[in-house]
Amino acid sequence: MNALEIKKLNVSINETQILKDFSLTVPQGEIHAIMGPNGTGKSTLAKALAGHEDYEITSGEVFLNGEQIVGMEADEISRAGLFMAFQYPSEIPGVSIANFIRAARSARLEDGQKLSAPDFYKELYEEMDLLKIDRAFTSRSVNEGFSGGEKKRCEILQMAMLKPKYAVLDETDSGLDIDALKIVAEGVNAMRGPELGVLLITHYQRLLNYIVPDKVHVMFDGRIVESGGPELAEKLESQGYDWVKDFDAVTA
Ligand code: ADP
Ligand code: MG
Ligand code: MG
Numbered sequence: 273m274n275a276l277e278i279k280k281l282n283v284s285i286n287e288t289q290i291l292k293d294f295s296l297t298v299p300q301g302e303i304h305a306i307m308g309p310n311g312t313g314k315s316t317l318a319k320a321l322a323g324h325e326d327y328e329i330t331s332g333e334v335f336l337n338g339e340q341i342v343g344m345e346a347d348e349i350s351r352a353g354l355f356m357a358f359q360y361p362s363e364i365p366g367v368s369i370a371n372f373i374r375a376a377r378s379a380r381l382e383d384g385q386k387l388s389a390p391d392f393y394k395e396l397y398e399e400m401d402l403l404k405i406d407r408a409f410t411s412r413s414v415n416e417g418f419s420g421g422e423k424k425r426c427e428i429l430q431m432a433m434l435k436p437k438y439a440v441l442d443e444t445d446s447g448l449d450i451d452a453l454k455i456v457a458e459g460v461n462a463m464r465g466p467e468l469g470v471l472l473i474t475h476y477q478r479l480l481n482y483i484v485p486d487k488v489h490v491m492f493d494g495r496i497v498e499s500g501g502p503e504l505a506e507k508l509e510s511q512g513y514d515w516v517k518d519f520d521a522v523t524a
Contacts, residue, residue: 274300274337276354276438276469281332283313283320289330290316292494300337300437301466305480306473307505308491309513314473317491318442322356323349337437351380355436357427357443369426370396370410373433380434399432403459421452428459438469443479457482477509492516 276298283291290313298304308314320327321334323346334341341349350356364372374392381387400407405425415423431439443456460470460483472485480488480502488504489496497516498504508516 274437274469275335276300276471277333277335278321279333279335281317281320281334282330283316283332284328284330285316285326290327290494291320291332294332294495296471296489296496298438298469298471300469302486303460303464303470303472303483304487304489305483305485305505306471306489306491306496307475307477307508309516310475312491313494314475314491315442315444316494318356318440318471318473321349321354321440322346347379350434350436353437355431355434355439357431357439357441364414365416367414368411369414369429372414373410373430376430376434396433399429402462403428403432405429419452420449421455424452424455424459428455431459432463435467437467438471440471440473442473444475453479454482477505480505490516 278294278296281291281294282289283294294313294317296304296306306314306317316327320329321341323341323344325346329342332342336349336352336354339352341352341354344352370393373396374387377392378387396410397407400410403425409422409425410429412418415426418426439460441456441460443453457479460472464470472479472483474480484502485505486501488500488502490498490504490508492513
């Protein structure tokens with residue numbers, strides 16, 4: 273089975289253990305949501321998967337369609353097919369979105385392959401039309417003065433152009449207004465299909481009204497404590513996270 277397989281991952285930040293034997297399998301073609309209270313390690317998971325150097329993987333394995341990515345550099349992991357939405361969050365003045373995406377695409381070509389400017393722009397404009405993004409958008413510098421919604425549009429366009437096997441989207445609740453949320457949802461729904469696996473990290477159930485996941489996992493204290501279908505997100509919405517803490521205490 274083609275899948276993103278996370279096996280007994282232990283991750284520390286500054287010697288404090290955050291992820292504790294974290295295990296999860298996301299088959300290619302499925303969307304899995306991870307929900308959990310603040311401080312539970314959701315962003316730590318995303319950053320550790322992406323190969324962020326501040327996050328020390330002390331043990332465990334992560335396979336991308338059978339290929340071990342623990343120990344790889346961040347850009348190798350990205351080229352292996354794992355997309356991280358927050359990978360380029362900072363402003364890059366002077367580099368247009370189009371050139372930025374073209375550089376990333378070029379880095380993914382096999383030896384001897386070429387991506388001509390006309391071919392690149394043809395593909396870029398096709399994706400932009402699909403995602404209903406205005407053409408003027410791509411000449412702007414990456415993230416320079418972007419609104420929350422525009423940052424999301426840029427990320428979704430990158431994702432559409434890089435065609436990753438798996439995407440990890442860490443949608444923090446802060447600053448995501450309803451329009452930005454819809455941009456993410458429309459983009460993910462447009463790309464949904466057998467070639468893409470998504471790990472959608474979110475604090476609130478709201479996003480899952482727009483992207484209906486195949487599976488929902490509840491994370492608490494560095495690991496998954498409950499898994500189910502979309503109805504699990506509704507339970508969290510109506511009951512909050514207190515029952516999760518009780519559950520954790522019982523099984524700890
Ligand atoms: P979540 O995304 O679920 O809110 P985080 O992964 O951001 O959780 O944080 C998990 C724990 O790790 C928290 O206790 C947080 O304080 C700690 N933490 C996260 N990032 C860092 C960091 N860079 N340095 C030190 N501690 C951190
Ligand atoms: Mg947090
Ligand atoms: Mg977080």
